[in-house]
Amino acid sequence: MAGGNQSSVFEFLLWGLSEQPEQQHRLFLVFLWMYLVTVAGNLLIILAIGTDMHLHTPMYFFLANLSCADILFTSTTVPKALVNIQTQNRSISYVECLTQLYFFLTFGDMDIFLLTTMAYDRYVAICHPLHYAMVMSRRCCFILVTACWTLTNLVAMTHTFLIFRLSFCSKKIIPDFFCDLGPLMKVSCSDTQVNELVLLFLGGAVILIPFGLILVSYIRIVSAILRVPSAQGRYKAFSTCGSHLAVVALFFGTVIRAYLFPSSSSSNSIAEDTAAAVMYTVVTPLLNPFIYSLRNKDMQGALGRLLRGKVSFSCGQGL
Numbered sequence: 001m002a003g004g005n006q007s008s009v010f011e012f013l014l015w016g017l018s019e020q021p022e023q024q025h026r027l028f029l030v031f032l033w034m035y036l037v038t039v040a041g042n043l044l045i046i047l048a049i050g051t052d053m054h055l056h057t058p059m060y061f062f063l064a065n066l067s068c069a070d071i072l073f074t075s076t077t078v079p080k081a082l083v084n085i086q087t088q089n090r091s092i093s094y095v096e097c098l099t100q101l102y103f104f105l106t107f108g109d110m111d112i113f114l115l116t117t118m119a120y121d122r123y124v125a126i127c128h129p130l131h132y133a134m135v136m137s138r139r140c141c142f143i144l145v146t147a148c149w150t151l152t153n154l155v156a157m158t159h160t161f162l163i164f165r166l167s168f169c170s171k172k173i174i175p176d177f178f179c180d181l182g183p184l185m186k187v188s189c190s191d192t193q194v195n196e197l198v199l200l201f202l203g204g205a206v207i208l209i210p211f212g213l214i215l216v217s218y219i220r221i222v223s224a225i226l227r228v229p230s231a232q233g234r235y236k237a238f239s240t241c242g243s244h245l246a247v248v249a250l251f252f253g254t255v256i257r258a259y260l261f262p263s264s265s266s267s268n269s270i271a272e273d274t275a276a277a278v279m280y281t282v283v284t285p286l287l288n289p290f291i292y293s294l295r296n297k298d299m300q301g302a303l304g305r306l307l308r309g310k311v312s313f314s315c316g317q318g319l
Contacts, residue, residue: 010094012187013173014084017274028085034286035078041289042067044303052302058121058136059240060299063292065145066114070285073107076100077178077281084177094168097179098160104178105156108280109206112255113148115248116210120144122241123217127224155206162195176277182259203259211252218245243292250287254279 017027045067049055080100084090092100124135163184172187181199185192218241225237258276293299 010168011091012094012097012168012179013090014081014092014177014179015173015175015183015274016084016090017081017177017278024085024088028082031078031085031282032082034282035074035082038074038282038286038289039071042071042285044306045289045292045299048299048302048306051306054298055302058141059118059125061141062114062118062121062145065148066111066118067288069107069110069114070288072103073111074282074285076103076107081177090173092174092179097174097184098164101163101179101181101184102156102160104180104281105159106152108255109152109155110148111251111284112206112210113152114145115244115251116213117144117148118244119214119217119248122244123221125240126221126237155202158198158202159195162198166190166192166195176274178277178281180277182273199259207252207255207259211256214248214252243296246291247284247288251280251284254284 017031046064049060049064077100080092080096084092121136125132128135159181163181166185166188167190168187169189174183174187176183181195181203185195185199188195221237221241225234228234228237254276258273258280293303
């Protein structure tokens with residue numbers, strides 16, 4: 001059946017999070033809790049940044065966009081997985097599957113591009129502090145975020161269109177708990193060579209080029225920090241990068257494992273891939289608000305004022 005002719009009646013079956021029936025109720029409660037905490041935590045970050053004038057800086061502007069992308073990213077996969085667990089129904093329609101794939105790629109790649117942009121922001125702040133205000137101007141920040149959204153949509157549309165061209169056999173089991181590129185190609189009934197090449201080169205570029213830019217940024221940042229004469233100055237400079245570096249390590253580590261080193265089709269390998277997918281789709285968005293707020297006194301102060309109701313909405317002031 002050609003991809004372009006497959007109707008909304010056509011369905012896939014999702015492998016899910018576990019094959020053990022006795023674990024389903026526990027999994028539902030755990031993932032529901034993780035999803036609610038993720039949405040609440042990232043929403044608090046966005047509100048704290050938007051309502052506190054002290055946080056109207058490029059670094060926090062990018063962090064607010066990252067929190068927004070994380071809410072949308074986890075909302076693309078987790079609610080459907082929760083519905084499937086609760087109803088004991090693994091089905092997902094062809095249209096739902098491709099829609100989920102498009103938004104999953106969009107918001108997942110947005111995380112990658114935003115983390116790269118944040119690394120550039122830290123590089124300018126530490127290595128060129130005298131030029132920071134000029135380089136990271138309000139206009140530049142909006143251009144960078146717009147470029148991130150544009151690039152991620154182009155990449156997502158490319159992959160989704162290529163999947164749309166494939167043929168599938170109905171009731172095929174997708175070896176994951178959501179629709180992703182690799183699992184979808186595994187269940188296709190047609191030749192996926194073009195898709196695999198595009199995933200290898202375009203997908204590899206989307207992951208490795210930003211990762212390489214982040215590494216270069218931090219090599220220069222560390223070099224600049226080590227030249228700071230005072231220990232207190234070095235600690236202060238390192239502390240501004242610690243949260244971002246922790247998120248980068250967690251997110252890129254699991255993404256590189258999932259996409260550049262995929263497993264075979266055995267059940268143990270599928271379980272390993274599912275665990276890796278849970279890490280970057282659920283756990284990382286869950287931890288981001290905690291990572292960025294635990295060691296950040298400005299964020300802690302803003303969150304405290306927000307929770308106490310002592311806020312002033314002045315979004316028009318911008319960066």
